[in-house]
Amino acid sequence: MTGQGQRHPDMPAVDRAAASRAAVEARRARAAVKQAVRAGERSALSVAETAWRDAESVEAGMRVRDLLATLKGLGPTRTLAALESLGIAEVKRLGGLGHRQRQALRSWLRSREAVAGHGRLVVLAGPTAVGKGTVSAFIRENFPEVLLSVSATTRTPRPGEIDGVHYYFLDDERFDAMVAADEFLEWAVVHNQSRYGTPRPPVAAALAEGRSVLLEIDLDGARQVRRAMPEAVLVFLLPPTWEELVRRLVGRGTESAEEQARRLRTATVELAAQDEFDVLVVNDDVERAAREVVDLLAVPRA
Numbered sequence: 001m002t003g004q005g006q007r008h009p010d011m012p013a014v015d016r017a018a019a020s021r022a023a024v025e026a027r028r029a030r031a032a033v034k035q036a037v038r039a040g041e042r043s044a045l046s047v048a049e050t051a052w053r054d055a056e057s058v059e060a061g062m063r064v065r066d067l068l069a070t071l072k073g074l075g076p077t078r079t080l081a082a083l084e085s086l087g088i089a090e091v092k093r094l095g096g097l098g099h100r101q102r103q104a105l106r107s108w109l110r111s112r113e114a115v116a117g118h119g120r121l122v123v124l125a126g127p128t129a130v131g132k133g134t135v136s137a138f139i140r141e142n143f144p145e146v147l148l149s150v151s152a153t154t155r156t157p158r159p160g161e162i163d164g165v166h167y168y169f170l171d172d173e174r175f176d177a178m179v180a181a182d183e184f185l186e187w188a189v190v191h192n193q194s195r196y197g198t199p200r201p202p203v204a205a206a207l208a209e210g211r212s213v214l215l216e217i218d219l220d221g222a223r224q225v226r227r228a229m230p231e232a233v234l235v236f237l238l239p240p241t242w243e244e245l246v247r248r249l250v251g252r253g254t255e256s257a258e259e260q261a262r263r264l265r266t267a268t269v270e271l272a273a274q275d276e277f278d279v280l281v282v283n284d285d286v287e288r289a290a291r292e293v294v295d296l297l298a299v300p301r302a
């Protein structure tokens with residue numbers, strides 16, 4: 001047995017120092033890879049594939065155990081159980097796996113990623129009363145794996161609205177503080193009245209975990225998200241006809257006639273911006289429209 005990493009007793013001290021520096025460097029590089037996996041910037045599978053393509057890579061020097069430990073929901077006990085089921089010893093490094101073990105780990109990681117899905121950010125926008133809230137509510141009820149971001153707003157709660165569920169209702173001072181602390185992914189003044197914003201931390205955390213996130217925000221906010229996160233998918237919800245849009249706004253009965261007229265003027269401007277969006281979804285039927293949006297979120301069907 002040659003015993004990897006064992007030093008020859010005659011090895012000069014200077015080389016030992018260099019070797020230990022290199023070891024520290026390698027540890028640091030491996031920690032950076034683990035961090036990237038945890039943050040959702042790299043998939044565990046891509047780390048493994050890199051290790052198997054290049055035996056000299058940082059990835060090849062990673063222990064399989066450490067790679068698995070970066071995965072969500074895999075504590076130490078489950079990691080050990082997974083290693084056992086794959087027939088991989090706890091001390092094994094990615095680069096040291098045999099052909100069968102590679103195959104086993106590859107398909108295990110693949111099926112895990114398929115189940116976990118890749119967290120996607122989808123923005124749902126559209127003119128007033130097109131049914132954004134209705135479609136979002138359908139998704140909240142039927143697809144709990146999607147995080148529906150809860151916005152902060154300075155508008156006053158309507159009867160039945162719960163702080164922290166429908167919105168975080170903030171006063172101007174608190175909203176200002178969040179803006180100053182850069183805690184919003186985007187924010188905008190909506191309907192010329194109140195400010196609305198998407199708190200950044202829950203969105204970032206969900207995406208890092210591989211969960212998909214849906215934002216229901218206005219046009220201005222959608223444009224900001226496009227700039228901040230170009231990988232986001234922008235969806236514009238369309239009414240079947242203009243007449244139907246008017247019918248829904250009036251039928252909802254939550255705005256005065258004057259406010260309705262103002263919103264319809266804004267709606268004309270918003271409809272003209274539909275070409276800026278990646279996907280157009282017609283909300284003729286709530287369930288169908290919601291499913292179209294969910295498909296974009298790449299959520300595996302139950």
Ligand SMILES: Nc1nc2c(ncn2[C@@H]2O[C@H](COP(=O)(O)OP(=O)(O)O)[C@@H](O)[C@H]2O)c(=O)[nH]1
Pocket residue numbers: 128129132133151152155186187188190196197198216217218219220221222
């Ligand atoms: N930019 C931005 N717009 C938001 C946010 N949350 C809600 N909105 C938009 O604010 C508008 C008003 O929402 P709301 O006060 O619930 O009244 P609604 O007109 O009945 O939907 C809607 O167009 C929402 O899409 C947010 O976090 N950011």
Ligand SMILES: Nc1ncnc2c1ncn2[C@@H]1O[C@H](COP(=O)(O)OP(=O)(O)O)[C@@H](O)[C@H]1O
Pocket residue numbers: 126127128129130131132133134135248249251252283284285286
């Ligand atoms: N597909 C649909 N068919 C018929 N009515 C709808 C549909 N979607 C929404 N509505 C109705 O239209 C009105 C406006 O919907 P809402 O979700 O409040 O719009 P938004 O959030 O876009 O302002 C509500 O009364 C809602 O019940």
